[in-house]
Amino acid sequence: MLELTNIYLFIAASFLLCLAPGPDNIYVLTQGMTKSKKAAIITTLGLTTGIIVHTTAAAFGISVIFKTSEIAFNIVKYAGAAYLLYIAYQAFKYRNAPLDLTVQNSSSELKKLYVKGFFMNVLNPKVSIFFLAFLPQFVTVSNGNVPMQMITLGVIFMILTVITFSSIGVAGNMLSSKLLEKPSIVKYMNILTSFVLGGLAIKLALSSR
Numbered sequence: 001m002l003e004l005t006n007i008y009l010f011i012a013a014s015f016l017l018c019l020a021p022g023p024d025n026i027y028v029l030t031q032g033m034t035k036s037k038k039a040a041i042i043t044t045l046g047l048t049t050g051i052i053v054h055t056t057a058a059a060f061g062i063s064v065i066f067k068t069s070e071i072a073f074n075i076v077k078y079a080g081a082a083y084l085l086y087i088a089y090q091a092f093k094y095r096n097a098p099l100d101l102t103v104q105n106s107s108s109e110l111k112k113l114y115v116k117g118f119f120m121n122v123l124n125p126k127v128s129i130f131f132l133a134f135l136p137q138f139v140t141v142s143n144g145n146v147p148m149q150m151i152t153l154g155v156i157f158m159i160l161t162v163i164t165f166s167s168i169g170v171a172g173n174m175l176s177s178k179l180l181e182k183p184s185i186v187k188y189m190n191i192l193t194s195f196v197l198g199g200l201a202i203k204l205a206l207s208s209r
Contacts, residue, residue: 032172040169046117055154080123084201
């Protein structure tokens with residue numbers, strides 16, 4: 001069982017981490033600005049679902065493989081970088097496409113955003129290592145059932161991520177109310193998105209354990 005004090009500390013630390021600029025919340029922000037509030041929220045849910053994989057891996061020690069095996073780490077790292085580059089290419093390729101919220105909010109489009117968010121998170125081995133290093137700091141070994149304590153912390157982190165990232169995406173959408181009036185802004189936002197994702201891909205590819 002988790003100590004109440006540890007839970008409070010974990011919530012505070014997790015909230016600050018969610019607010020800190022990073023690839024995930026920047027991506028959600030751009031989805032809110034260039035697409036819709038719903039698109040930002042669905043993307044957030046996709047990213048958050050990926051946390052389940054990392055939390056489970058950390059709880060049962062699978063993440064140790066990434067921490068100790070250079071080959072395993074590099075395989076997942078380069079796969080993640082390649083996927084980010086693919087998304088960046090798609091954003092740049094369709095940079096001149098007119099903004100159509102009917103299409104952006106269709107079930108098929110939202111499903112694609114969910115899947116993109118999921119794989120963006122899962123294909124980043126540094127997230128697994130982060131959880132392996134972060135979660136145990138708030139676990140009390142003497143209370144027993146360490147995996148369950150870590151899974152509980154992971155669930156709390158997921159809830160905070162959904163709330164924080166969704167708020168960021170919705171705020172981004174509210175700030176972009178003039179996008180429909182000025183279609184050229186959408187073009188530049190798509191170009192910006194492609195460069196941001198491309199930069200994140202390069203950063204991931206050059207990262208080390």
